[in-house]
Amino acid sequence: MPELKQIIEGAILAADGPLAIDAMISLFEGDQPSRAQVREVLDEIANDCEGRGFELKQVASGYRFQVRERYGEWIGRLWEEKPPRYTRALLETLALIAYKQPITRGDIEEIRGVAVSTNIIRTLMEREWIRIVGHRDVPGRPAIYATTRHFLDYFNLSSLDELPTLSEIKDLDKVNEELDLSEEELITPRSLEVTFDDEDVAAQAEAADDAALDAVTEHVNEISENIRNLFAEDEAEDDFDDDLDDDGDAGTDPN
Incomplete structure (x- = not known):
């Protein structure tokens, strides 16, 4: 033609x-x-x-x-406008939804060990990074969350298969440690050109024993730190405790 x-x-x-x-x-x-x-x-x-x-x-x-x-x-x-700042709690929540979806708010709270602020869920919904895909058939029928196409577009991904594996995130943290970078200096590129191993992650995420669950939780926390760095280019100068809507309760890392 x-x-x-x-x-x-x-x-x-x-x-x-x-x-x-x-x-x-x-x-x-x-x-x-x-x-x-x-x-x-x-x-x-x-x-x-x-x-x-x-x-x-x-x-x-x-x-x-x-x-x-x-x-x-x-x-x-x-552009003069600086990227928005998000709390660690919000980004840990986003990381858990991305890697363990579909997941309920209760599941997230069980893994993190603290309550998830309604403000966090609302912010993620307003950004169109997550959506409700159903309700669990248990008392209270809690909402089940998953990520959206907009989430993939924002993070430069064509599918969830392109998310970095947990082992690759761990390797990245090892490199950061070898470079002796502080938490505020850790920098991760917005797009990670890697392959996601569904079976590997599923095996870790679905492990029934406490040791496996602890390992997954530790890796997800590492993932959230890297996602947190995607939102700002001047991490070394700024505080990470400011939430998008300046909600003091929701904007404080409970950990």
Whole structure:
């Protein structure tokens, strides 16, 4: 199809957010390109971006152009607004939902050993990072939470399979220790290009004995620390105890 590549390239550039392949196909009336043709064009566009300051990135909702991570330090200076700050409690909650979903608030409280503030759940819902996917069939019918496509898009992931494994997070912490970095100086890239081992995580998450549960909890806490660093570039200067809505009770790490 003439100019298929140029049309798709322009559509991705003009779209308000990631553009799915079906949406690209719907741009054409009558003689529509096949999914295979669109994918071939997307590969060509991605190759054209090599050596450029931006890339074509596939996330959960589709494809988008974005600045390459290594240039974020300079591009970020275009905006004066600083990234929001989140409490450790909020990010531990998010990490648990991401790695152990579907999960209830009670499950999270059992693992963390402290109550989960309603404010935390509300903040995660407002950010559209989590959603209610059902209710457990027990007295009280507690809500069951899972992450959303928006969560994947924000963290530059196309699926949950791209989440780092617990062992990889542990290795990253070991590197940080060897570099003798303080808690405030730990930095993790926003996008981690790794493969998620479903069976490995499931085996740890579903272990019935206390020792295995303690190990999973420890790893999830490590994960939350790395996620926490994704939200700010000046961790060494700022306090991590400020919550998004400045709620004192919800914004204090109970641990």
